[in-house]
Amino acid sequence: MTHSHKSSPAPSSLAPLERWLTGPRIRGVPARDRAETPPMLSFEFFPPKNDALETQLWACIKRLEPLGPRFVSVTYGAGGTTQERTHATVARLASETSLVPAAHLTCVGTSRGEIDDVARRYWDVGVRHIVALRGDVPGGGDYEAHPDGYRYASDLVAGLRRVADFEISVAAYPEAHPTAASPADDIDHLKRKLDAGATRAITNFFFDSETYLRFLDRCLAAGISAPIVPGIMPVSNFAQAARFSAMSGIAVPEWLGHMFDGLENDAETRRMVSAVVTAEQVRLLQANGIDEFHFYTLNRPDLVYAIAHLLGVRPASDPQQAAVAAA
Numbered sequence: 001m002t003h004s005h006k007s008s009p010a011p012s013s014l015a016p017l018e019r020w021l022t023g024p025r026i027r028g029v030p031a032r033d034r035a036e037t038p039p040m041l042s043f044e045f046f047p048p049k050n051d052a053l054e055t056q057l058w059a060c061i062k063r064l065e066p067l068g069p070r071f072v073s074v075t076y077g078a079g080g081t082t083q084e085r086t087h088a089t090v091a092r093l094a095s096e097t098s099l100v101p102a103a104h105l106t107c108v109g110t111s112r113g114e115i116d117d118v119a120r121r122y123w124d125v126g127v128r129h130i131v132a133l134r135g136d137v138p139g140g141g142d143y144e145a146h147p148d149g150y151r152y153a154s155d156l157v158a159g160l161r162r163v164a165d166f167e168i169s170v171a172a173y174p175e176a177h178p179t180a181a182s183p184a185d186d187i188d189h190l191k192r193k194l195d196a197g198a199t200r201a202i203t204n205f206f207f208d209s210e211t212y213l214r215f216l217d218r219c220l221a222a223g224i225s226a227p228i229v230p231g232i233m234p235v236s237n238f239a240q241a242a243r244f245s246a247m248s249g250i251a252v253p254e255w256l257g258h259m260f261d262g263l264e265n266d267a268e269t270r271r272m273v274s275a276v277v278t279a280e281q282v283r284l285l286q287a288n289g290i291d292e293f294h295f296y297t298l299n300r301p302d303l304v305y306a307i308a309h310l311l312g313v314r315p316a317s318d319p320q321q322a323a324v325a326a327a
């Protein structure tokens, strides 16, 4: 976006048309060319804990599957509490869909041997991609490594490399992990995870795109060259997102709160506002050259589908998409 400020008299002394014409000029995010290669997407789901949520998850997967994501990942509950459900979901993705599944795996509260066994089980059912994480202590509190466990995600990455030839993604924090000694330290630890054998980082969600872009600058300056894929969360429950952001050290800009003010009891309008806010975010990132996006779907497909469409992603059966892919 480009801004050019003209020097002008105090706005209040001007008639409306003069005021509009003397204000800042914003060119806006350029429209995409049809022939451009669409971005690569990945989608994150959480494992369902009852039949109704299971039905919702599979409806979500079926809706998003035609968009041909590079991979879809399934989270692992704090402390491994969803181990069986995560495994069942990932195994079903591998056997019943055309999607490439990625299993999240954390080290907290588990010995190295147990984690290696979980990873081997994944390999045996055809899962080749792991999102390797340290995890948090269930219910909060200071992190302590299992006496026999992997201490940090970088140790888990190295361990997984010994188990099998997995593709490995790791987590990154544009606003620094809340317990990091410093942002620079956090980037050093991110580099350690990539050097240990991960090939991509996925960021925590963020609302200020500038923060993410500056983070990329600092990663590059620290010698990182792997993609740091932005994690995008379409926020439709603002109050909940603000609470979660506060716990995770993610800044919530005032303008964002203002956009959702007064909509606490109006879920339909909130969804529309969310679509606009998220669309602006991804289109701005796309205009800045970012061509990979990871979506936190929260097992709800509609906003993600719409935003993917805006980014130029079409179902694989779409002739235009097929022509671009073949070119």
Ligand SMILES: Cc1cc2nc3c(=O)[nH]c(=O)nc-3n(C[C@H](O)[C@H](O)[C@H](O)COP(=O)(O)OP(=O)(O)OC[C@H]3O[C@@H](n4cnc5c(N)ncnc54)[C@H](O)[C@@H]3O)c2cc1C
Pocket: 074, 075, 076, 077, 078, 079, 104, 105, 106, 131, 132, 133, 134, 135, 136, 151, 152, 153, 154, 170, 171, 172, 177, 178, 179, 180, 181, 185, 186, 189, 193, 202, 203, 204, 205, 231
């Ligand atoms: C994309 C994404 C997906 C996630 N999925 C899940 C999930 O499925 N389940 C779940 O429970 N949680 C998940 N999380 C949350 C994650 O587990 C927590 O944020 C956790 O607190 C940190 O995990 P990490 O892998 O980033 O840890 P690490 O990379 O190990 O870092 C943890 C902290 O230790 C510091 N550190 C790292 N290495 C060292 C070192 N050698 N010496 C000193 N300090 C060090 C880091 O700076 C950081 O402050 C996810 C987060 C993201 C961004």
